[in-house]
Amino acid sequence: MLRSHxxxxxxxxxxxSEATLCGWVESCRDHGGAVFIDLRDRYGATQVVIGPPEANQQQIDFAGRIGAEWVLKATGVVSHRLEGKTNEKLATGDIELRCAQVEVLNTSAVPPFVPSQSDLPNEDLRLKYRFLDLRRPQMQRSMITRSQIIKEMRDYFAEHDFIDVETPILGRSTPEGARDYLVPSRVHPGHFYALPQSPQLYKQILMVAGFDRYVQVAKCFRDEDLRADRQPEFTQLDLEMSFVDAEDIIAIIDGLVARVAKKILGREVQLPLARMSYEEAMRRFGSDQPDLRYALEIVDITEIAKTVEFRVFRGTADEGGFVRGIKVDGRAEEFSRRRLDELTEYVKRDFGARGLAWFRVEPDGSLWSPTSKNFTADELNRITAAMSAKPGDLLLFLADSWNVTCRGLAGLRKRLGGELKLYAADSLHCSWITEFPMFEKDDETGNWHAKHHPFTAPLASDLPLLKTNPEACRAQAYDLVINGSEAGGGTIRIHDAATQSQVFDLLGIDQETARDRFGFLLDALRFGAPPHGGIALGIDRWVMLLGGLENIREVIAFPKTQKATDLMTEAPGTVDTAQLNELQLRTVSVKT
RNA sequence: GGCGCUGUAGCUCAAUUGGUUAGAGUACCGGACUGUCGAUCCGGUGGUUGCGGGUUCGAGCCCCGUCAGCGUCGCCA
Structure with a gap:
C-alpha cells in the first residue's frame, strides 16, 4: 500500500503519529511562505501543509506549483491545527498533515471542470469526461448506494436458498417485444445473435431443470428510444421460483423491499405492501403505475355528462366516450389563464386530447369557467357534488375515449403532483398492481398481443375466457410500483404445452413460428415442467428512486445519451472493412 | 418519427426593442503574500455567439435548415 490512511x-x-495519504488535489492555496493542499479521495479530504519548519523554501515553492487534480502522496506528522483554525466542514478538520514535501504520483492536465464545482457543467461535458464527473462526491455516493443495494439483494436471496445462475448474453432473437440488439455471427454468415431483453426463457428452462429458486443480476438490452428513467442497457434483479403462486412471489419481494428500505434508508416499510388491481388503478388514477404519494383521484362524471346541454360533454358521453376529471384541492388561485392554457396545450399535444375543460370553485361554491355559461345551475351543482368540490378548488376534465382520459389525466396527475409539490421529497410509496389483462388489441392492425409476454398464465378463474372473451381474460401478473415508477414486474408462467399453444394461437403465432422461435421452451414444457413464476426488478430504477434522483444516468457509471451514444468512448463507432468482410457484412444506405 | 427547451471565453452565466469595440464570476498564465480552507491582493491571456443559409443599413437576438444535449409523445411483450 502506498498509503497508511x-x-x-x-x-x-x-x-x-506519522501518516501517508494518497489522493487528488482538491485545492492548492499558495501563501508564498506556506502551501495548503486539500487532498481528496473517495473517503474524504485532509489538509496537507507544506511550510516551515518542516519544509524549506525550495520545497514550499515547488508545492505552490501543484495544480488541480494532480495525484499526490504526502507523508508527514498528524498535527493539531492552530487555535481557531479548525475547519468544521471537514470531518478531518481538526487536524492537518504537516509535510516537508509531497510526492507527485501524477500530474493532471487542466481539467475542463473540477469535482468540487458548485455549478455543474452541462451533462454532455459530464458524460464526455465521466472520470472527472465520477470523482464528484454525489456520484460516488450514488455508486456506493447502488453497490449496497445489490449486496442486500444478493444476501437476501442467498439466505432464502436462491441459486445464482448466469445465462447467455448471446442468444437468439425473439419475435415479440422490444427491438433486439443484434450481433453478427462470424461462423454462420448471415446469422445473428440477439442480446437478451431479459433472461426470461432461460430462467423458465432452469425451473424445468429443477433449480427451484434462481436469481441473477442480469444485464438486459432493448433497442428502443430512451427516457429519463430508461437506458438501452440496464440491470435487472431477475428471479424465478418453482411450486409457487403469485402470493409467494409478492411475499418474498415484500420482504426484500422492507429489508432494502431498512438497510439503505433506515426506514420501516409496512408489510404487506398495498395492492390494487389494474382495473382499479386505471379507473382511479388512469395509469398502471400510479403515483400514490398523493390523491388527485379521478372521478367519472360520464353519467352526469349525458344529461347536460354542453355539447363537448354530452356528445362525448353519448358516443360511448367518457368524461372524467380530477380536483386540485384549494389551489385554484395558483392557476392563471396562461397556466391553464399550457395544461390544455399539454394534454392536446402529448395525449391527443381534444381539449381540457376546467372550472374554478368560487367563494360562494359556484363553478366558473369560460364554458360555464353552457351549463345550467343545476348541472353545475351536480358536477360540484360529484367532485365534492369546495371553494378554492380547481376542477379539470377530459371528455374523450377511455384511453385518452386515462393517459391525459395520468399525465396531469404526474405533472401537477410535481409542480404543486403534493408529496414530501423523501416520501416512499411502494405498492403492487395486479390482475393485468392478458392481451391488448393493436389499434392499427386489430391483432391481439401479449400485455406482458406470451408465457404469462391466465388467472385460473379466467381460463375459460381465453376462448370466449380474450379481452376480459386477466393474467397472473404483478407489477411493483414505487413512487409512480415501475420498479419491477413478473408473472406466473404457463407450465403446460396445451395452454401455451392456445395463447400462441390467440396471438397469431402459428405452430411453425412457435416451434422455430421457442421450440426449446415448448420441448421443456413437455418434459415435466413444474408450476413456476418469477419477477424482475429494475435495479437502476431502485437506486434512482431510493436515492431520490430523477434521472437514471445518475446511477449508472457510464450511461448513454438519448441517442444511445457514449460520449466518452464515442460508441457506437465504425469498424474496419476487414471486420465487416470477416462477418460477410456490407453497409448500405436505406431510405426510410 | 412528432413536439418542446437549451447551445455566447476552458467552465457557469449576462448582454435593453435588432444598434458603438460581446461583458462578469471562475479557471488559466505572471507577480506579491506564513494560517488558508470558495484564500486574498495586483496584472494579463482567452470569443468563427454550435454549424450553414436568409432578412436587414446593421443579427448573439428575427426567419429557414442542420448538428448536439435534455425533456416528452409514439415506442419500451
Missing part, C-alpha cells in the same frame, strides 16, 4: 480517516486521536 485514507483522506477521510485521520482524527485528533492520531495527532503525533
Amino acid at each position: 485514507t483522506c477521510g480517516q485521520l482524527r485528533v486521536s492520531d495527532v503525533g
